[in-house]
Amino acid sequence: MNRHRLAEERSIALHGAVADRLSDDGAVLERARTRVHKWLETDEVATYWAQEWDRVLSKPLAEIQAFLVERSEHATALRQMTPFAGAIDPRTRWRIWRDVRQTFEQSS
Template identity: 40%
Template sequence: MARPPTGKAVPPAERMRRYRERRRAVGLRAVTRWRPGTPSWSDHRVADARSLALHVLAARRIAAEPRLLERARATVARWVERYGEQPPTALREWQELLKRPWQEVAARATELSDDAARLRQSSPLATLLSPAERRRVHDAFRA
């Protein structure tokens, strides 16, 4: 909104008072606490649960087809190579973890801890699922 045609500057307090009057006139009120109208995708708990579901599904697939573990190792190696000398810590952790027996890897990937949730954010295991499997899990969490 432009200044009044009088050429006089309106003090900030007066501008704010006018602004609030205009808002009240159209029925708007001050918001004292934000509440989402619908669940949003930015809710970290939903994202963590979805990630856990993806990893449980991936763990089941690897248990049925152990050769998939080699694909996960190759994926991490490719990601580490892409970063060069300074790969992210999580990728180095995945490299070390994937050298262990599958039962330990599965237990760590599906663990209910903050550290496991952090690792799942950069996991090669979700890449082992087909697009249809990933879509099915994502759709289940859209409700």
């Protein structure tokens, strides 16, 4: 089993769930923007990553949603330092983890 690929598939699935929530709950996006602005103010996260997330989160909602599940190297890298931590409740997160693993194992 390729654990890196499994981790990436889980990340895409989790961010897909976040993308779905963005349409229904604007507070999720506002919390992410607030977190990124804090990163920029405090240097809590490398400036490059904070600036990139700031750029992404300033786009229209549909573009943000598309980026969250994009399979580019850039999106993959940014998802590793996501401002959406905590946006998905633990039960849903674990269900996604389990489902992705099962799908991944069946396709391998």
